[in-house]
Amino acid sequence: MILFMLFMVTTFNYADRAILSIAGTAMKTELGFDAVTMGFIFSAFSWAYVLGQLPGGWLLDRFGSKRVYAASIFIWSLFTLLQGGVHFLGVLWAVPALFMLRFMVGLAEAPSFPANGRIVAAWFPTAERGTASAIFNSAQYFATVLFAPLMAWITHAYGWSETFVVMGVAGLVLSMIWMRVMHNPKDHPRISPAELAHIRDGGGLVEMDQGIAAGKGSQVNRGVKLGYLKQLLCNRMLAGVYLGQYCINTITYFFLTWFPIYLVQERGMSILKAGIVASLPAICGFLGGVLGGMISDRLIKSGVSLTWSRKIPIVAGLLLSTTMILCNYVDTQWLVVGIMALAFFGKGVGALGWAVVADTSPKEIIGLTGSLFNMFGNIAGITAPIVIGYIIKETGSFQWALVYVGANALLAVISYLVIVKDIKRVELKPLDDAGQPYKKLSGVGS
Secondary structure: OHHHHHHHHHHHHHHHHHHHHHHHHHHHHHHOOOHHHHHHHHHHHHHHHHHOHHHHHHHHHHHOHHHHHHHHHHHHHHHHHHHOOHHHHHHHHHHHHHHHHHHHHHHHHOOHHHHHHHHHHHHOOHHHHHHHHHHHHOHHHHHHHHHHHHHHHHHHHOOHHHHHHHHHHHHHHHHHHHHHHOOOHHHOOOOOHHHHHHHHHOOOOOOOOOOOOOOOOOOOOHHHHHHHHHHHHOOHHHHHHHHHHHHHHHHHHHHHHHHHHHHHHOOOOOHHHHHHHOHHHHHHHHHHHHHHHHHHHHHHHOOOOHHHHHHHHHHHHHHHHHHHHHHHHOOOHHHHHHHHHHHHHHHHHHOOHHHHHHHHOOHHHHHHHHHHHHHHHOOHHHHHHHHHHHHHHHHOOOHHHHHHHHHHHHHHHHHHHHHOOOOOOOOOOOEOOOOOEOOOOOOOOO
16 A cells, blocks of 8 residues: 555656646647747756755655655645646746746655655565565656546647646645555554564664654754765765666656657657657556566565666666667657657666665665755756757757767666666764764774
């Protein structure tokens, strides 16, 4: 049930991010956007999402995953709903209003994936985290499978604004369901002592949020957290993981933002057909995501080291993602969709970053660690839509845009093979209350 709720919430999370890609063509026609303006509007979400990561991680460590996540779902759904009314403002005010509302959606969604990482670290043993992380992460593909055809049909039948209204109302309802069914491992009314012991003995951090409900909050003060943050930023392994996630998210944001528009403008599909066709690569991404997690966990259980159990599917999957460049050399629509489906399948297999976060995060600041990882990864949400927008404007086609996205997949492979030597939990150096390392005193015994 915990994993199912993570999956459903993440599905809505990504569906709300992707609405603009489905409704974008109709909005461009009605409100007169060009490709660069559309790129900046696409990026508005990620500006706020990146800026909100570290504050979001602090909130999670201070108040716990359940309450912060519920507030996050409610607020981002409210701002999604409000986007449906920007056309009432007229063309002059529609662009800044839409940018600000997308910005607020991004700010509200900032704690979501770090919360997913915290919940998986609390509820799942190490040997099950790969599959659990892959399942909630694969919800990004399921969001396209489930909602892209639905949103395309609503846009086609009723108009683009109604799409925002439907998704916003559904999210508000989901926030109330979340508050009712989510619990910490030790507090869940249906957990058995055997299950709790299985999670704890396998490495699950079942006591992560104990005491938060009573108002005690995190026992790590702000100064110490800033000191720990410096240690994370200086860690070579984490630097490679952050770079890899940035490159992987470049692929993600291409599919979330420009891919349906690519099908309409470059391949001549209708909006309705593009919404349906976009779900096919997403199905393959979903299957690849689940398969990648299962392969990784199976390797661990077979005695392969944690490092290579994570690296093998990541490297193999991302190499497969580079095949999207082949779309530049084919003209048949079904072949283009097939190549994109293969590339997205590979991206799904390789998207194990959140499992790596659960494996490597120091238990003292697991929310902050996940936020830092997510912050670097989602800088791609700022750069990718804008860079692709400029490429399209300057070249008049998507050919070099596909090369740009494929090159990022290759760079992620290099990052995991060259920079990330070992995958292991980071051990933080102890700090005093001011956030400074303890000094060793000469002449004093242990």
